[in-house]
Amino acid sequence: MCRFLIEKVGKSVPLKINQTGKPSDDIAISSITPDSSEVIVMGDADVLAKINEISVDVSVASITADTVREVTIPVPDGAKSVQPQTVEVRIKTAKKSNSDSEDRNTDQNEPDSNTNGNETPDSNTNGNSNSSSDTKDTSKTFSNLDVFTRGLPDKYTAQMITPANGKVNITLNGPQSTINQISASNITAIADLSSVTEGEYSTKIQVNNLPSQVTYKLSVSTAEFLIKLKEEEESRG
Template sequence: MDKFMENPWFIRIISMLLAVLLFVTANDYFGSKKSGTTPNDMENANTETITNVPVEVYYDSENLVVSGIPQTVDVKIEGQKRFVEAAKRQRDFTVYIDLSDEEIGKQRVPILYKDISEKLKVTIEPSYVDISLQEKVTKEFGVEAEFNRSILAEGFEAERPEVEPKTVKITGPKDAIERISYVKATIDASGLISDTIKQNAKVTVLDRELNKLDVLVEPESVLVTIPVTNPRKNVPIKINTTGTPPDDINIKTVSTVTPEVMIFGRTEILQSVDELEVTVDVSDIHEDTEIEVPIKYPLGVNKITPDKIKVKILAEKKLEEKTLKDIKIENKGLSSDLEMELLSPANGTVSLKVTGEKNKLEKAEDSEFHVLLNLEGLKAGEHEVDLVVDGPKDVQWELSTKKVKIRLTEKENV
């Protein structure tokens, strides 16, 4: 044993082992001082999740369109607390997807990150996404205005909408552009509309199944003008009467100075209205009367101008009649040198048919009527002369004979 220990190679091996041990011990000691890794540091290990981190995409945006990229992701970081808190506070790292070398089509790609401390463990949720990389296409489409006609007030209707500009440029993946079936600008109005609508409306792009397409529209909104009108039409007024007038009253005429009015409403309603009727009650009419009558609105008509008319009623007392017979014909103006012979009527009397209100007619007596034959200026010979009646002013009469035949002769000298 002594010889072995005294061997130079033994001493050399022992020295080398001691040197290695010393090196390792010193390196661990100073290394731990440099990195700050202590039992306390291990106890301060932390985990945080940074939410809503935006995702950048690197690709040929001038010629290609990418879809399926999430706007944000959640980033989970694990490590020493001071590194975790710094990363969370500064958020100076980048989450990105690199499609620079990817081919057109659908594919699954990883979500990457950069500019974050290597001392942290990083997990991105989701870590992969399914994307579609397609050729970018721009095409021009006409815009169709659209709105809910139920918002129109009663009687109003909308004319053809006007859109400015009439077309928009739509940019998107080729397959999306090929699926475009409708390009609409929808008016959003509240309440009932009774006047022209003029409003900026966002353009919506839809496929045949009315699914909204994810495309870029330029401009995003258009000015939509929808003329709203209240159609009108002139129609005649028909006056009807109801009720029975008093026994002694006769209704001569019922008329108006407004023979027609203007009605307002939707076209199909106006086409069904040819006239408007108003009804006047004459049961309490005793004399000429003027009244104002409202016009009833037909269903669907929202306005009438005027909506009231004046109706004029002409009324008169009912007349009765009686005949006065054998009223003697009187003459006047006969020259003193002439004599008159009544040829017709031979009996020298006539009858009078007298017409008037009942109470006045009852007062009319025969003695109040004088049937006169005016002979003034007549010379000898046969004549046909008109009869004249002098009687009460509040009744009317008619002669049974209006003319008589007479013969005038000169008197003989005695």
């Protein structure tokens, strides 16, 4: 039986959003919300112990309407990588006062926003058309996604038995507008090893960072491991 040695150690940490820049004079920022509130940092255990959060700067400079921006997650000093590598941040806005720029904001708002869609019959008609398109279900498959581990106690080592190559395929299903915005870097497949005991151990593969309206199916839903004490491994060496 082919066994895949897991070398990476992962730690889940909160994502902190720092607002930078200023929007247009008549616009106030209501909220800045990332599509994932946590990220997985990969690296050596001693490095991960010092990492408690990751900060990301999000610029709101010159924003005139609701906006979605993709930002890159920085890799902390000493760490090997982060998952996901990018997140989408939804920036919600509100007008400070009524002005003659309503039409300009209507054009710049997201297609799925109904904020201005109800102002006139024509706008409402277009809003319904976009809403129908956005809510149409579709599916999308991503292949060969790495299965990461987290929570393995320091006294153990873990060998992955299934999936043999440490990778899975995932098929997503949900609203077309949402599915189209998801890339492989947004998806993290994780096997939680925090409750392992010595010997064979199996656990459900969890998928993080997906929007709530998206469902998924994995090619392999359960990961199987061979758990050993480090002392035994060292004595054999």
